Amino acid sequence: MTPEPNTPPVSGLAAFASRDFRRYQMARMSVIIGAEAQTVAVAWQVYSITHRALDLGYTGLALFLPGLLFLLPAGHAADRYDRRMIILICYGLQIICTTALLTIAVLGLKNIWLIYGVLFLIGLGRAFSAPASSALIPHLVPEGQFVNAVTWGAAIFQLANIAGPALGGLLFTLPLGWLASGKLTGPGIVYIATLCSLLIFEVLISTISVRLGRMEHRAASVQVILAGFQYVRRSPMLLGSFSLDLFVVLLGGATALMPIFAQEILHIGPKGLGMLRAAPAAGALVISLVLARFPMRRKAGRLLFTAVGIFGAGTILFGLSHNLVLSLIALAITGGADMISVVIRSSVLQLATPPEMRGRVSAVNSLFLGASNELGEFESGLTAQWMGAVRATVVGGIGALMVTGIWPLIFPKLRKADQLTAAALRQDLHPRP
Template sequence: MSLFKLPGELPGGSSFFRFLVARAVAIVAYQMVSVAVGWQMYDITRKPLYLGMVGLVQFLPSLLLVLYTGHAADRYDRRKVISVAQSAEAAILLLLFLATWGGWIASEILFVLVFLVGVARAFEFTANQTMTPSIVSQEELPRALAIYGSVQQAAIITGPLLGGLVYAAGPDKVYGAAVILFFTSALLVSRLTIRQAPPAREPASLATIFAGFAYIRSRPVLLGAISLDLFAVLLGGATALLPIFARDILLASPQGLGCLRAAPAVGAFLASLCLARFPMKRRVGEIMFGAVACFGLATIGFALSRSLPLSVGLLAVLGGADMVSVVIRSSLVQLETPDEMRGRVSAVNGLFIGASNQLGEFESGVTAAWFGTVAATVIGGIGTLAVVAIWRQLFPQLAGRDALHGSPAEGPEEGELGGQCS
């Protein structure tokens, strides 16, 4: 029995298949652009600091617009939000193509255009997070999210490879290809068939805009799952330090660094294949805490490894454990949230994801400067294990969660939050 069946036999049928194709196309485009922008920025400036600033500029729109991206996803047809956002990304990248092709590109122009892409991407990301439950049934959602994760990881692996190959012909070629890919994705999304009617428009107010934060705050399972991932990745992430490990500790070539960077995505891809074939049905809370603990242990093992193959393997384990946690968290967020709230809740969830990745890289750099690369990574892994132990006590509802399926209409019991988060 094959893991990926014909489109008609997938969760959600052909509509979900088209959505997967659209997402894969958009992710490949974004990854290609990320490679090109990084190389081009360094070619122009020769300053490593500018590379870090690119990541910060990409994250800022998600932070600044978190209240509005979620509200837009809940107030308007999400297919239109995604299509308009991707069309805007394509138009901005067309400007970047012209600037590069015409020879008038500069670091300042790159920063401005990357920021504008980040603005459009913030709206696209939030609306995309809410689309799968609109296409598949609740019973099919965990498997659908696992399949989605497989496609996403495959695109994350493929995108940089294609970006590097096309960049050899010139960065303008990368941007030109991305324009076509984003427009293609926008067209596919605009023609999706969804199970639920577009959300009804409700008047904008401070209460509706902040509703995502309030909803998560009132649900210990959601708050625990989202914050567990935030602090675990914030402390345990070592991505920013991989060049140091490759060059100075493992004595590897640039190709070795490429293997290290690809390993977590490969592990995540394999884990998502397993989850799609064998969906989790029981003891999901224990599995999530176990996966995050495995993430921390793999981080410590990677820090202490002096063998490139072993390090690659440990990073793959790390990526696989992270994917298990991601699928559980994503399923809980979607299943525990009513459709009219999914945009705002997903916006907060997306902000936490971005914060854990970007601030995690900053934290890794600071602690590495203080304690050294190996010690900083070991400390991060130990910190992740400490978070697991503390969160089990703070969020017993999450630790004791048996099945993914729950009733989003049910609120917390009186006094359920106790002193956990007040």
């Protein structure tokens, strides 16, 4: 394939010229704020019932398992059916699940297996909505504005990740028990806010005008369903990108342990937990705004590995810190570094994948993301149960640094990646027949 002439990266607010992109991002901001607030409430509720780090890890496992079990049909569905409709149905399921969490909170039920069951259903909705959402984004803006759209999408995601945990921590402690004779306190108030955010999301997504229909016209078969795996396996840059995030976040992520740091190490309570959850997003937001104004032009692969190394170092600093300010700074550093990684990996995923394959390839990516995030929470809870939260976090950060040193040797094409354009990435991504 002959490379297209180099064009300067698009900066500024170019992606917001698209009406569908604006509405999609408003919907994302609303639903992420609600979801992050809900995550704070669920984590605190589970830990207050059992006081065991391992049980916090099980919350991540419950969210991850549906992605593992339904990966293949979710990817095929995203390429076979209207992606917008899939998203609406999946978030309808989220409304039902949040209503169930609200009921558990109001009734004061202490059976955490009920909570795990609801989280499993939430994970089921995410398993189908994630590849559909990822594959929809390139159709909301012209191709030349895609990296700009990814950068702003990441900025909005991080802004919501700042507001969501802060909102969750605030609502969790509001003295509003009089709303339901003292029963609607703590998690219940948060779940009501999450329900409102989900309803806003459904309304905005229903007004998006893009209708893609079928991208994959072949009926379901083993060959068609497995095509995403085969494409990633034959593409060293995609496989390297996906697996890098998997192992770094799997080892270095400390999100699931934040309730322990908030309560037992920093002694800052649920409001402080919201601050800890928001700190990585604050760092990521700053970096995303910088990238929107000054987009990456060259040497994307080297920048990716540098950012991942900084992420590991920030994780170690957070694990060793017993000071709130230092802990917030360390988490902000990890968030900023992760943002650079997100923009590069998201661009590689979409620009290097043919439109008719994006649902299935995005489903494979969702599996890696789920393993790194939700399964990573289980790994964090398990190791913290064995060696304590501080040691588990520090060891995880060291493991992330080791991965950063090994992956450039295993995937040299990823290290040598230069421009984030479809022409450059697809030129470097010729799957072997």
